[in-house]
Amino acid sequence: MNYPFAPQTKNYESSAVRDILKVTQQGHVISFAGGLPAEDIFPIEQVQIAYEKVFASGKSSLQYGLTEGFIPLREAVQAKMEKRGIFSHPDNILLTTGSQQVIDLFSRIMLAPGDVVLTEDPTYLAALQVFRSYGANVVAVKSDDQGMITEDLKEKIEKYQPKFVYTIPTFANPDGKVWSQERRQELFNLCSEKNVLILEDDPYGDIQFHQDEVYQPVAALDTDKRIVLYTSTFSKSVVPALRTGWVTGPAEVIKLMTQAKQMNDLHSSSLDQQALYYLLRDFNLDSHIALIRSVYYERMKLMKEYFDKVGSGLFTCREPKGGMFMWVEGNEELNTTALLGEAVKKGVAFVPGAPFYVNEPKHNTFRVNYSHSTPEKIKLGMERLVDVLTSVPVATKTI
Amino acid sequence: MNYPFAPQTKNYESSAVRDILKVTQQGHVISFAGGLPAEDIFPIEQVQIAYEKVFASGKSSLQYGLTEGFIPLREAVQAKMEKRGIFSHPDNILLTTGSQQVIDLFSRIMLAPGDVVLTEDPTYLAALQVFRSYGANVVAVKSDDQGMITEDLKEKIEKYQPKFVYTIPTFANPDGKVWSQERRQELFNLCSEKNVLILEDDPYGDIQFHQDEVYQPVAALDTDKRIVLYTSTFSKSVVPALRTGWVTGPAEVIKLMTQAKQMNDLHSSSLDQQALYYLLRDFNLDSHIALIRSVYYERMKLMKEYFDKVGSGLFTCREPKGGMFMWVEGNEELNTTALLGEAVKKGVAFVPGAPFYVNEPKHNTFRVNYSHSTPEKIKLGMERLVDVLTSVPVATKTI
Incomplete structure (x- = not known):
């Protein structure tokens, strides 16, 4: 039967990351492809107690429960955001x-076919997919190492x-970028x-x-709660299975998103929200986050060593200041999508950079995740990856 | 600031049920308004063990986890549906x-502004809200006690x-209707x-x-999985907080809904899905459902007694054969929306029937829920409600 799907479904794309994850679920492949946090340090006993x-x-x-979510957890989220200078x-x-x-909910209440969304380039591909699924045109703003270039914006x-x-101004997915304070301010001023x-x-x-550096959320500049929607999640700082994120911003926008959410699923798992509340109340989340930082930093450094070794003459990557990803760039003739097949054959996976781009993809880029694999797996996987990378003719290019 | 919301947000309506629930959360009001299952028989120990x-x-x-959900739970869902004759x-x-x-996801992949959805009248108001939020026109099909009238369909x-x-062919929300087998078959044949x-x-x-009666899901007729999407949930048979529902149907449709879900929220709570799997594996859910049935039947009978007493000359309601709701109709001049204010003042709440209608609302109808309140609360609440109902001049009308 020829199903009469809505026209906007033509804009649906299968997620490249997801397709790759499926391939790499074969046991012998060490995957640096996904965006998974480190399982080995999940606070499972504390979650169980909660x-x-x-x-x-x-x-x-x-x-x-309520569509808006469990009230005591919303209070805890408020307190958490206040530490970052966001008062809600x-x-x-x-x-x-x-x-x-x-x-998705924000896109749903904002976007009609033909509307424009401005983004960085590369950026989070699942966000691009959402914007396009509502028929929006995504337009990339020129960026450098400091963030979007204000003139182009x-x-x-x-x-x-x-x-x-x-x-994503802090530890961006996929390229780990951190916006400078100046650019954050310029973005806010201009949009305001x-x-x-x-x-x-x-x-x-x-x-x-690096605890000596301060990255102020753009939302902290929006003291009137007029133009910035701020979203974050417990998936990376606690565990993903609880599936709990949040948003704050202009009251009128949050209200409409709440109506959209009511139609979408009435409310998210209230058991998970209640457990998170007890966890935040009784568990030292800050010291757990400190553990995550030190573990991820060590893994990132370990992975970076391998790239640096190969890189002297071949590949370059910038050392991330946080987050879960490292972004690697080779010479311009390299096609990492083609290279992935080779890599998977040798038992290691990454994500080719192309799908993260809005316009012309740089086919010579790829993303690796350092959070999920243990040091042993990183060593083994990086040996395999180095093997693949050095078997193709490439030249260095600094990003 | 004048926010540039998408045009389709003009079709958003706040849920009447939800607004009423907010009002009736005052402690002294006995609410027959919501659609909540009986808390007092929640299998909390079994959920905890799971x-x-x-x-x-x-x-x-x-x-x-996977967007599609936890595989062992999907297997358990399949086995559960097979008992009702649905093979997936x-x-x-x-x-x-x-x-x-x-x-919501089905509407998202199917509906563009101006598309038509056919429904019963009255029907589940949150479904009407979703269809309209995508710009669809909802058209009501004429129905009688057996279901939609095939000629009109x-x-x-x-x-x-x-x-x-x-x-909702079996124990419909709001009016508790059950379609006859003949009408189910005619609906299927015609749509096919x-x-x-x-x-x-x-x-x-x-x-x-009534265990001697058999209500065959329409999906059981669709042996080729060509035209019927079947959805159900564990919210009513286990507990709502787990927020776990499911859908099966034509593979091509399910695949597109999965892509939509990936954009919508990546996946639902996988902890809840895993717990449900262990619960279904190790707990006698059938005997728990038998308990739910007997408790709800007793409560429904108790509530009905009060209506029958008043009804001899004033109101009429049909005895539901299952589900959680009773539908009551008074004389044509009655306005139950106006009556609700009186009722809440006297400490009892119901849902006026009007918002459940697609076209011309019957303002003389209302819905009461019998599952959530204990017998003691039903007695107290019904005394209050009878008091309100008998204080207005009304005449009987049979539905």
Whole structure:
């Protein structure tokens, strides 16, 4: 039968990352492809204790909950954000199924076919897929190591009148970039002046390697809660299975997103939200995050050593200051999508950079994840990867 | 600031049920308004044991999962559906955040502004809200006690070329209706012939009071899995907080819904899905469902007694054969929306019937829920409600 699907489904793309993950679930492949946190340091005992507290609180913990989410957890989220300089109110926080749902709900209430979204390039590919699924045109703003270039942003805001700007200003996926304070301020000033909304995606902000540096969320500049939607998640700082993210921002926008969420799924798992509340209340999450930072830093350094060794003459990567990803660039003739086949044959996987690009993909780039694999696996996987990388004729290019 | 929301947000409506629930959360009001299952019989110990098994299975239980959902739970869902005559395959089952998410994802891949959806009248109001949020026109098919009237359905399929027919054929929300076997077959035959999809919403099918009767899901007729999407949930048979629903149907449709879900939230809570798997494996869910049935039957009978007493000369309601709701109709001049204010003042709440209607609302109808309140609360609440009902001048009308 020829199903009469809605026209916008033509914009659906299967996720390259997801397809690759499927391939690499063969046991012998060491995968640096996904975006998975380190399982070996999951605080499973603490999570279990938190659930026991939920059940001890009685049967009403198993009833339907509010669309907005469990109130005490929203209060805890507020307190957490205040440490980063974002002042909100529990009534103005919506709990979601991961921050992915924030990207989707916000797009749903903002985007109609033909609308424009401005993004970095490369950027989070699942966000690109969402924007396009609503028929939006994604336009990339020119960027350098400091963030979006303000002049180009200004020009594109004036030319396209975008519905919003999407950015991951701290430890970006895929390229690990951190915006400078100056560019954050310029982004905020410009959007504020032009009345353009900003969706600030901050899933990795907690995973900061150098405690002497300060990365102020753009949302912290928006003291009137007028133009910045700020989203983050517990998937990276606690565990992904709880699927709990949140968003705060202008009250009118949050209210409409709440209505959209009510239609979407009534509410997210309230058991998970209650467990997270007890976890945040009774468990030293800050010291757990400190553990995550030190473990990820060590793994990143280990992985980087291999690239640096090969890189002297072949590949270059910038050392990330946090987050979960390293971005690698080879010479211009290299095609990492083609290289992936070779790599998987040798038992290692990465994500080719191309699908992360908005416009012309740089086929000579790829992303590796250092958080998920143990040091032993990183060593073995990197030996394999070095083997693959040095077997192709390439030249260095610095990014 | 004047936010540039997408045009389709103009179709968003705040849920009347939800607004009422907020009002009735004042402690003194006995609410028959919501659609909540009975908390007092939640199998909390068994749910807790199931979670302990998840944690005992190791840290990988806390990692990201598949968009489609936890495979062993999909296998269990398949086995559960086979008892109702629906033969599917785990690859063709998508686990969701409640069946609400099924209604939303299916609408998302099917509906563009101006498309038509055919429904019963009255029907589940949150489904109406979803269809309209995608810009669809909802057209009601004439119905009687047996289900949609086939002649009218045929006429409207030919006239409107609808994207799909939405129906709750067994213990409908709000009016508790059960379709006859003949009408189920006619619906299926007609849609099959005309290539029209059917979304069969079956959240209450398990809560069947009379075990000698058989209600065959429409999906059981669709042996080729060509036109029927079947959705159900564990919210009513286990507990709502786990937020786990599912859908099965044509492979091509399920695949596209899976892509939509990936963009929507990557995946639902995998902890909840794993716990449900252990619960279904080790707990006698059938005997728990038998308990639910007997408890709800007793509560329904108790509530009905009060209406019957008043009804002799004033109100009428049909005895439901299952589900969670009773539908009451008074004389034509009655306005139950106006009456609600009086009722809440006297400490009892119901849902006025009007928002459940597609076209002309019958303002003399209302819905009461009998599952959530204990017998003591039902007695107290019904005394209050009878007081309100008998204080207005009304006349009987049989539905």
